[in-house]
Amino acid sequence: MSSKKNDTKQAIFDIDKENDFPDWYTEICRVAELADVRYGVKGFTPFPPWSFMSMNLMFEILEEVLQRKDHLPMYFPTVIPETNLTKEAKHVEGFTPQVFWIETTGSGEKLEERLALRPTSEAAIYPMYSLWVRSWRDLPLKRYQRCSVFRSEIKSTRPFLRGREFLWIESHNVYATHDAVKAQIKEDLETTKEVCTDNFGLPVMVFRRTQWDKFPGGLNTYAADTLMPDGKVIQLPSTHDLGDNFAKAFDITYLNKDNETVHAWQTCYGPAISRIYGAMISVHGDNKGLRLPFKVAPYQVVIVPIFKGKDVDAVLKYCVDIKETLKKAGIRVHLDDSDETPGWKYNYWEMKGVPIRVEAGPRDIKQNNVVLFRRDTMKRDIISLKELKKKVTDLGKEIDENLLNMAEAKFDGLVVDAERYGEIDDALDHGKIARVPFCSIEMDGYPCAEEIEKNTRGDIRGTRIDIDEKSEGLCVACGKVAKEVVYIARSY
Numbered sequence: 460m461s462s463k464k465n466d467t468k469q470a471i472f473d474i475d476k477e478n479d480f481p482d483w484y485t486e487i488c489r490v491a492e493l494a495d496v497r498y499g500v501k502g503f504t505p506f507p508p509w510s511f512m513s514m515n516l517m518f519e520i521l522e523e524v525l526q527r528k529d530h531l532p533m534y535f536p537t538v539i540p541e542t543n544l545t546k547e548a549k550h551v552e553g554f555t556p557q558v559f560w561i562e563t564t565g566s567g568e569k570l571e572e573r574l575a576l577r578p579t580s581e582a583a584i585y586p587m588y589s590l591w592v593r594s595w596r597d598l599p600l601k602r603y604q605r606c607s608v609f610r611s612e613i614k615s616t617r618p619f620l621r622g623r624e625f626l627w628i629e630s631h632n633v634y635a636t637h638d639a640v641k642a643q644i645k646e647d648l649e650t651t652k653e654v655c656t657d658n659f660g661l662p663v664m665v666f667r668r669t670q671w672d673k674f675p676g677g678l679n680t681y682a683a684d685t686l687m688p689d690g691k692v693i694q695l696p697s698t699h700d701l702g703d704n705f706a707k708a709f710d711i712t713y714l715n716k717d718n719e720t721v722h723a724w725q726t727c728y729g730p731a732i733s734r735i736y737g738a739m740i741s742v743h744g745d746n747k748g749l750r751l752p753f754k755v756a757p758y759q760v761v762i763v764p765i766f767k768g769k770d771v772d773a774v775l776k777y778c779v780d781i782k783e784t785l786k787k788a789g790i791r792v793h794l795d796d797s798d799e800t801p802g803w804k805y806n807y808w809e810m811k812g813v814p815i816r817v818e819a820g821p822r823d824i825k826q827n828n829v830v831l832f833r834r835d836t837m838k839r840d841i842i843s844l845k846e847l848k849k850k851v852t853d854l855g856k857e858i859d860e861n862l863l864n865m866a867e868a869k870f871d872g873l874v875v876d877a878e879r880y881g882e883i884d885d886a887l888d889h890g891k892i893a894r895v896p897f898c899s900i901e902m903d904g905y906p907c908a909e910e911i912e913k914n915t916r917g918d919i920r921g922t923r924i925d926i927d928e929k930s931e932g933l934c935v936a937c938g939k940v941a942k943e944v945v946y947i948a949r950s951y
């Protein structure tokens with residue numbers, strides 16, 4: 460990561476994130492070496508270590524939570540035979556336009572059946588579930604896989620936020636009853652909060668999506684949105700109530716306690732780690748570059764030695780000892796002993812978002828001290844070497860809390876009540892979310908939604924399920940008594 464092969468390597472980053480977010484995002488992906496868009500295939504992007512190490516840590520956190528809640532890992536093939544992909548009519552209708560097909564082999568032989576690169580894995584997994592689920596004793600069946608999926612996006616692609624291959628976990632669960640499905644959905648939404656908010660510092664609002672914006676083939680979709688710096692919202696994990704639709708399409712039945720063969724009930728849940736990573740760096744970054752949460756930073760601490768001439772050996776030894784002490788305490792630590800100046804190193808690691816920096820020079824050695832710098836507030840503190848281990852651990856927690864608090868402060872005051880088109884436009888133009896009375900999020904509300912979305916260029920995100928609210932007033936489009944309160948925002 461500190462290879463100097465590229466002489467144009469840049470240490471100073473300075474882009475006004477709030478006012479020029481698209482440029483900030485493109486440049487930070489390039490300069491911090493998060494994604495290399497020179498690969499040459501639209502929407503397919505290599506992820507170098509600095510982003511991939513964080514995403515790995517994010518996967519580990521999510522998998523720990525899933526396994527604690529009795530979901531077991533498994534792995535399925537990347538390809539899905541066409542006959543399986545077409546079994547659930549609405550599902551195939553929703554996903555087929557985005558599918559990449561494999562039709563021939565290198566020798567020019569045409570495959571007997573076309574194979575889809577999985578856009579999502581229901582059609583790969585459920586034919587096997589149909590064999591695996593036999594009796595009520597097999598339920599609940601809670602499984603997940605960590606993999607990448609492929610969707611031929613027509614919209615413009617962007618590293619992490621919208622790619623044609625993205626990294627995710629998909630959890631696929633089978634139950635005996637619809638009530639058990641509803642309990643799983645609640646659990647998934649708690650998992651989303653624990654992982655995205657408590658660990659990655661991303662505040663969320665949780666919605667039931669409208670009937671025209673749900674997972675193709677499912678009954679209902681519930682999803683968490685967070686706010687990006689440009690005032691648009693982005694969807695983080697979504698979880699789907701599949702009802703017994705897929706069980707009927709894929710013949711997933713079981714023998715119940717009365718010895719009758721009945722269809723099972725299902726959910727699926729899909730946190731896209733690469734997308735969450737894109738949102739996380741966007742929300743926490745500042746004009747100087749990244750600010751990574753301590754929990755998912757590839758290096759939690761960077762040590763910068765400060766020396767001139769004859770002090771080299773003593774300072775380096777002091778720093779190596781610090782590195783070993785922190786390493787033993789389980790901290791991810793890097794000693795930057797490259798030839799660059801301390802000032803260059805400060806800028807570089809600040810741009811890369813390392814949460815804590817330790818600086819040590821001859822004066823610190825004499826007093827058995829180090830300088831501790833925190834990236835979130837850019838504040839320095841002198842502490843004694845004895846305290847270092849504890850200070851780093853405490854400061855790590857403090858930094859993560861502070862990043863979440865700052866993100867939550869942006870969330871406060873974000874929602875604006877609006878009852879007329881002008882008010883909705885005004886809210887959306889100022890990067891806010893409009894809270895609007897609306898006739899119905901069932902299919903009969905669709906014409907109103909189309910009108911609203913055309914007039915405001917905003918998307919109806921659905922109704923909140925994380926708070927209780929009552930609708931008042933009239934639908935902004937048709938003027939009928941509003942049954943729902945919906946949130947409208949510009950979105951990714």
Ligand SMILES: [Zn+2]
Pocket residue numbers: 897898899904907934935936937938939
């Ligand atoms: Zn209406």
